[in-house]
Amino acid sequence: MILTNSGSNIFFENAVRALNIPDGTAELLRRPWRELTVSLPIRMDHGGVGVFTGYRIQHNGARGPYKGGVRYHPNANKKEVESLASLMTWKTALLNLPFGGAKGGIECDPLQLSENELKQLTRRYIMNIEHIIGPQRDIPAPDMGTNAKTMGWMMDAYGQVHGYEPASVTGKPIELGGSLGRESATGRGVIYVLNELAKEMGFSVNKDTSIAIQGFGNVGSWAAQIAYQEGYSIVAVSDIDCGIYNSNGLDIPRLTNHIAKGGTIKSFEDGETISNAELIGVDATIFIPAAIENTITIDNLDKLKSKVVIEAANHPVTPDADQELHSRGVTIIPDILANSGGVTVSYFEWTQNIQQFQWDEIRINSELKTRIKNAFESVQGKVAKENLSYRDAAFQIGIAKVAEAVELRGFI
Ligand code: GLU
Secondary structure (H helix, E strand, O other), rough: OOOOOOOHHHHHHHHHHHEEEEHHHHHHHHOOEEEEEEEEEEEOOOEEEEEEEEEEEEOOOOOOEEEEEEEEOOOOOHHHHHHHHHHHHHHHHHOOOOOOOOEEEEEEHHHHHHHHHHHHHHHHHHHHHHOOOOOOEEEEEOOOOOHHHHHHHHHHHHHHHOOHHHOOOOOOOOHHHHOOOHHHHHEEEEEHHHHHHHHHHHOOOOOOOOEEEEOOOOOHHHHHHHHHHHEEEEEEOOOOOOOEOOOOOHHHHHHHHHHHOOOOOOOOOOEEOOOHHHHHOOOOOEEEEEOOOEEEEEOOOOOOOOEEOOOOOOOOOHHHHHHHHHOOOEEEOOHHOOHHHHHHHHHHHHHHHHOOOOOOOHHHHHHHHHHHHHHHHHHHHHHHHOOHHHHHHHHHHHHHHEEEEHHHHOOO
16 A cells, blocks of 8 residues: 555645645644654574664654654555654644654564564664653654553663653553553543534434444454443444444454454454455444554545544545545544544653652543543534534644744744
């Protein structure tokens, strides 16, 4: 798949025009402030040396330390990481978090690497970027292909140079200063957004509202579990191989249990096996893409039956598909709002680390809910007042805040 940052660029350019941002400021917001590409040699298990490429792209630091995940994926190339870094800038601004935006990546297939190789790769990556990160500079976190264990290795590698510094990384294991509720935070945030939208659009938070979820990784599986707890009917889910459909609603606790025991979606006998291509066309009120980028395109959007799309993944809807769906009356909640729960609880983790004081999970979830509700309401207010799409409203709010910070700092 060809990945470009054109999606976020088009949405950005539309916002710049609508907000009348002066050319110089727009140019400063358009460009990443700092980009670092590193070569990562490691000793492979078979004895040879593998050399990988890693990136840390610091898109904008006007509002605070750079913040964003590190992705281990074959498609984590420079253009893609740049695009994801800019999304982090607008996301942290939209959520009013005191951060800028960044993203990291290593071009690799983590499924093909052993734990030993992944650990070496992670340590080498941090040793090569440690001079530009830190609790008040840039704070990495998990993304696709990385998890709490990876973050523990990152914190340790950073600490070898700078001393013990838990606030240097978020999404860590709880035992190392990670936050309660961080693992489920992105999926939980997706469903909190959905609950707010439900009030607005008048659909009910119960079995009458059906959901199809594409992707059953960290984000998709937690979104499914929390949606199930809230009472929604999850009629279809999928992973990289295939999907499963049950018009009466899937038993999500049983499915997660089955997967935790080493099972797969394919081997779960509680519904009809469908292909990934078919998933988008199932009869569901809500479609939640929670897998990779560009999964809803101009070529497959005709199949979509759902009238609402909640972007749990980062840029899953291509710009032309976005425009077309909007003109057909499909409501799309953009990634920078829909999946903001992860970075929001990362912010809580960072503050807990700095204060050396642990919050309980009830507090985490309730503060998350408040932040998501406030962000949703600000976007909703603009949507209603100016007759905009949720995407345009969210981008305009985020970008305006960053532009204001640039001006207040007196850069230009
Ligand atoms: N990778 C997540 C995102 O795309 C979380 C970033 C973070 O916690 O800093 O928002």
